[in-house]
Amino acid sequence: MITFRTLAELRDSVGQHLGHSDWLTIEQDRIDEFARATGDHQWIHVDPSRAADGPFGATIAHGWLSASLLPVLTKQIYSVDATMAINYGVNKLRFPAPVRVGSSVRAGSTLIDVSEQGDAVQLIVRTEIAVKDAAKPALAAETVGRYYLREAQ
Numbered sequence: 001m002i003t004f005r006t007l008a009e010l011r012d013s014v015g016q017h018l019g020h021s022d023w024l025t026i027e028q029d030r031i032d033e034f035a036r037a038t039g040d041h042q043w044i045h046v047d048p049s050r051a052a053d054g055p056f057g058a059t060i061a062h063g064w065l066s067a068s069l070l071p072v073l074t075k076q077i078y079s080v081d082a083t084m085a086i087n088y089g090v091n092k093l094r095f096p097a098p099v100r101v102g103s104s105v106r107a108g109s110t111l112i113d114v115s116e117q118g119d120a121v122q123l124i125v126r127t128e129i130a131v132k133d134a135a136k137p138a139l140a141a142e143t144v145g146r147y148y149l150r151e152a153q
Contacts, residue, residue, distance in 0.1 A: 005081040007121055007149065010114045018111060018125075021076040023104040023132060024069065026061050031101060034065040048101070056098050063095035066105070066129055066139045073107035074127060082147040088122065089144045097136035104132040112142065120146040 002018055004010050028048065035041050043050045044060055051059040067090075099105060106129070113124040122144060129139040 001076060002078045003081060004078065005150070007114070007116070010080070010111070010121060010123065013111050014114055016111055018078045018109045021073040021107045023106045024073065025104045026065075026099050026101060028059060028101050031059060031061050031065065034062055034068070038062070038064065040064075056100060059101045061099040061101070061138075063139070066095065066099055067093065067141065069105070069129065070107065070127060070139075070141065070143065073105075073129065074109055074125070077107060077109045078111075078125075080121075080123070080147040081150050083150055084148045086120070086146045087143070088146045090141055091124065091144060092140070092142040094140045095138065096140060097131060097134055097138050099131055099138045103134075105129050105138060106132075117146060120148050122146050 002013075004013070031045050035046050040062055044054055044056065045062055046059065048059050107127050108130065109125050109127040111123065112126050115122045124142060124144050126140075126142050128137040131138050
């Protein structure tokens with residue numbers, strides 16, 4: 001894992017691939033908990049019997065569940081030594097392939113841009129969540145975060 005402590009370190013890393021997270025297996029319990037939290041109980045996510053005969057052959061994780069894994073996966077790749085971090089948004093987000101129950105996923109991130117925004121440093125990071133043994137990623141995102149660095153610039 002890479003820890004950025006200064007604006008200079010961040011700027012020097014623009015365009016660089018930062019690494020990969022560990023693999024995380026997506027179990028039905030996680031999918032069901034996400035369905036309860038969001039109210040999205042579509043059968044392709046929560047009904048294993050019906051989903052077995054559906055287009056994916058099993059239940060699949062919600063796309064937004066994949067997106068919600070970004071913090072837990074990317075914190076294994078990089079961190080910023082900051083007093084506070086804020087999710088500012090997503091420039092791009094796509095779900096090219098499903099995550100079938102029991103599949104393992106991992107993230108890989110590239111730092112795209114660093115800019116100063118008032119007292120904060122804004123990072124744009126491109127992250128893909130890959131599914132083990134799958135041709136396409138489950139998620140491709142360009143996230144925007146703002147960090148208030150500990151070290152004076």
